[in-house]
Amino acid sequence: MAVPYNHRAIEAKWRTNWEKKPVNVNDGTKPKYYCLDMFPYPSGNGLHVGHWRGYVISDVWSRYKMLQGYYLIHPMGWDAFGLPAENYAIKMGVHPAVSTAENVRNIKKQINDIAAIYDWDMEVNTTDPAFYKWTQWIFVKMFKEGLAYEKEFPINWCPSCKTGLANEEVVNGVCERCGSPVTKKNLRQWMLRITKYADRLLSDLDRLDWPEKVKKMQTDWIGKSYGAEVDFKVDGREDSIRVYTTRPDTLFGATFMVLAPEHAMAASLATDETRGAVEKYIYDASMKSNVDRLQDKEKTGVFTGSYAVNPMNGAKIPIWLSDYVLADYGTGAIMCVPAHDDRDFEFAKKFNIPIIQVIAKDGKEIEDMQEAYTEASGTMINSGEWNGMESSVLKKEAPAMIEERGLGKKTVNYKLRDWVFSRQRYWGEPIPIIHCPKCGNVPVPEDQLPLTLPEVESYQPTGTGESPLAAIEEWVNTTCPCCGSPAKRETNTMPQWAGSSWYFLRYVDNKNDEKLVSREKADKYLPVDMYIGGVEHAVLHLLYSRFYTKFLCDIGVIDFDEPFTKLFNQGMITGKNGIKMSKSKGNVVSPDELVEDYGCDSLRMYELFVGPPELDAEWDDRGIDGVSRFLKRFWNLAVTSIEKNVPATKEMVKVRHQLTHCITERLNSFSLNTVVSGFMEYNNRLIDLAKSTDGAVDLETIETFVTLLAPFAPHIAEELWEMLGHDDSVFHTSWPEYDPDEMKDDEIQVPVQINGKTRVVISISAEASKEEALEAGKAAVAGKISGTIIKEIYVPKKIINLVVKNK
């Protein structure tokens, strides 16, 4: 009687063996393959089955690459700065560093249950001063290059987290972290000039092997638009107002102008009659939160009493204020062409402003216009010298024409804003800047980094816009590194994204205290070949990382300017009915018991089997029985085969090559769920074949199967590999190859259709000619044809279709 499959014993044994003798070794001759997981935040909640998915996917891919002969770089680390640890500190009075270390210990233990082949020698932790020394160093470099600057302006403020937020962290007007409505607060902020890289961040997307969805999201986020800035003189005054438009072709149709209430000239445009209303509107707008502003879809506005002059035709148009115009995009002022813009149309209708059509749709003006005609397609009308031109052509040419005549200039705009980089919280990297009354902002000298985070009495955010660090006088008060006079330290800290924007560079040289990463190692091991993680970082982490990488490339630290060559976003594992797993919903499924009951190998395979890796999947414990039974059946087949050692039949050889082909193809196309079903299918076939050979198949077939299975179920694979008589790890063999000639069937099944409906399936020789196939097909359905065959189709080895016409 064969040894039964005992996952507990096998998994424990191999865990120990691998620890004693690591499998992934760099012998200096193999090419590298860098497969990276998005590093986790070490939360106190621990891992659930959803977290496993991404890690299993990346581990399977990593082990596959290893079997293909690569030296694998597959590290793991901790993105450990951030609010949860700090909030926990406030509640429990424990230093965030203490709770963080505790969480890291626990999560590391849980991650080890996955049996992923991480190289823990490369581990990094963003809160380690030896790490954040370089986070600060990058900031200093950016400061010196003019990319980090201070600015006071109304930023997004989360009243609950009591900190400023970047645009990317505001989702539908609420805080990404806690869901509180975001308000505006005037604060002095550190900013990073990411906009300087807008064009490169946009155009370099073309080079990346990333999901189109993510590229599209980044493209939209950067939001490049082409247009013109045009000056409109204020009637009766010397000054003019500059507007930005992407539709200069419609200039003759401008019947009014709107300024954002925050526009610098807004108040000055009021007349004696309108002053009260204008000032009230400006005040009300300043009190509105983002959420209110988003929810009030109904347009509001106030007429200033002043008029602007259309530079093309001298028409006087009223100037209004409205909060549908954004102060910080373009020039904060727009010309309004209600006939050809939805928002202007709505506003004009509401306030009875004339509508002039300047593009003839289908050759004529639209009668009784009910909505704006927004396409740049049609002939120009009511447009003076532009009459008769094609709108789409004029749209492209007008900016240059306007510039030539001195009416304005051709220009490009981006939705992307500079990155608000300071946070008024404790648990982050201190911004290494000293404010000197004489020298201004002076960076902490590089040889004095890291600037470590001091101990504080209270982690409580102050809410005044000052970080808790501001209360520590002996830390705040320092001397200027330039002139030695008394000076004050910057007390804001960096956002959580700071460390995660470059951590992937550090893994390969994590103990280097001279350099962020040595150029040699960077050239040898970077960039990341495959990056695996959730799609939630499409415009945050993934955009910031690209920016950092480009900057570090520009200053010569590294020699590549895109960090992640290939990106894969795994779908989320949800609870029943697609509800996100969360503690508060009580639908969290822990992997711990599943590992105990079924084993790591079974859970790994089930994580893949639940559905296509890129789609969300609802978790259902019951399905794991399927993969568990498969592993048991394969174990029994393998053990019996080892015992009996039967010779290979022709059929076994064929199935072996087909299996290798099937698994390799599906793995290459990243169809991991069907790889698992492929294993099951071929296991069933082999078990069926073995019925006539004493329950066994030949050992070469078992070896092949074991090797193919190894990335998925490494423990059982190693155990069987050993039982097959090998004394080295299965991961040191190479990925099996298949011979297309060996895979071929002698006899093939071909359905025979009459008018597209299958009537019978015949078995013919794989070598059969078209004539022979059709002959056999016709013979098989002879009795079913009532009429004349008018067309005969034979798709080789696929199908026969006879088109029959009734008499």
Add this chain to the structure above:
RNA sequence: GCUGGAGUGGCGAAAUGGCAGACGCGACAGACUCAAAAUCUGUUUUCCGCAAGGGAGUGUGGGUUCAAGUCCCAUCUCCAGCACCA
């Protein structure tokens, strides 16, 4: 509103334009068992039929094709992202 993605058995799902439902879960029947679990064998889209066989069928309506889940046009529903960016 815009941009993606998805709609296929009781359920998770599979299908380079070529037998729709592979693989698995669940269910049902049988074998083994005193019994149960485990395991093994079989059935399992649906309708008509004792059967042989036949009809229908991939959200809905059209189209292209010898052949459509797959391609084209229109339309509905659900999920996600963005959201007054001129």
